[in-house]
Amino acid sequence: MLTLKQLETFIQVVELGTFERAAQRLNATQSTVSKRISELEEATGLQLFDRSRRNARLTEEGERMLELAHATLSNAHRILELNHYPERTLHRVRIGFTELTALTWLPNFLRDYTTERPEIRLDITIDMSRTLYQQFQDGELDLVVIPMVSEAFAQPGVESRLVEEVEMALMACEGLVGGPRPLPISALDNYTLIGQGKRSGFAQSVNRWLSHQGMGAATLTADNLLALVGLVTAGRGISVLPKRCVQRLTRNDALEAIDTTPPLPSIGYYALYHDSARIKLFDELARRLGNAADFTRPFFV
Structure with missing residues (x-):
């Protein structure tokens, strides 16, 4: 032996x-x-x-x-x-974020949190919200920050904490959409709607809401947020986008937010995590995520 x-x-x-x-x-x-x-x-x-x-x-x-x-x-x-220095125990947390989070407040959060809590290792996954939610259900992720997924709130053993409400707006390149403001949603049905694909929970929520207002589904899709912004800036159509973040991404008022009746609802981003033996750690982490969340400021601008 x-x-x-x-x-x-x-x-x-x-x-x-x-x-x-x-x-x-x-x-x-x-x-x-x-x-x-x-x-x-x-x-x-x-x-x-x-x-x-x-x-x-x-x-x-x-x-x-x-x-x-x-x-x-x-x-x-x-x-x-470990028995002599229990505070040095390394906790590994597998956590998933969407692209919007990665483009805005996530880099600063990781810098600050890992400095303050070196005993916690965050393994980060960036993907579409539906993919992240499936990985969460399959036990591949411990915590996800994603737009509201209605079925998650009915699932036993899943805790949720609101991180932040994100203001949304229909946006187009300057001068593409004419007429007085606010415009009824139905007046925009003749424009090409650009949206994200089926793996985006955010897109599914937006599409359901637009459908209830009598507007058709997106005919041009791109899963990358920056690609969406590029297509809208190029005048290829209109899209529902995080208003303040996108306005800071573009220069010289290249995009305008179109005021509509009814106005678009905000999208709630939630931290979801399982009620497990590490619930206190996840509670504290979700609280810190909520304190850090700011979806209005692109990290690289």
């Missing part, structure tokens, strides 16, 4: 060059050191030292073994320290 004592002895023999010096360092007899090395070779089936040499010279197998031995002992020491 392989033991930590054998690995420690192996490393000392390599570092000090002889079994005799290793025995002195370990406060053991030379025969004890030799026995541990023999047991290690028997347990692994490897010949670690070239016995034809006077000094302890590693074989190729021994060279490969040395790196793994160092890593194994290092991890073993960390395990033994």
Whole structure:
């Protein structure tokens, strides 16, 4: 059986060059050191030292073994320290965000939070909201920040916290849409509607609302928010976009928000997480996310 004592002895023999010096360092007899090395070779089936040499010279197998031995002992020491330094326990949280979050407040949040809480490792996934929600349901993500998903609120064992309401608006390039303001939604039905695809929960909510107002579905789709903004700026159609964020993305009033009757509703972004043994950690993290959320300011502008 392989033991930590054998690995420690192996490393000392390599570092000090002889079994005799290793025995002195370990406060053991030379025969004890030799026995541990023999047991290690028997347990692994490897010949670690070239016995034809006077000094302890590693074989190729021994060279490969040395790196793994160092890593194994290092991890073993960390395990033994957990009881003495419980505050150093590393918590891994798998968390998913949409593109809008990544384009606005997420970079600053990660910088600040990881500095303040180095014991928490955030594994980040950026994707469309429906994909993130499916990964959350499948247990691949611990927490997601996505637009409201109605079925999530009826699912037992799922906690939710409102992060922020995002003001939405129908937007077009300057001068594309004429007429007095506000315009009835029905007056915009002749324009090409540009939207995100089916993997976007945000797009599904918008499309349902527009459909209730008698407006047709999007005929031009792009899953990338910046691509949507580019298409609208180029005059290819109108789109429902996060108003203040997009206005700061464009220059010289290239886009205008079209006031409508009825006005577009805001979209609520929620932190969703499971009621589990780590509920306190997730509660605290969701609260911090809510404090940091600002969907109005593009990070790179």
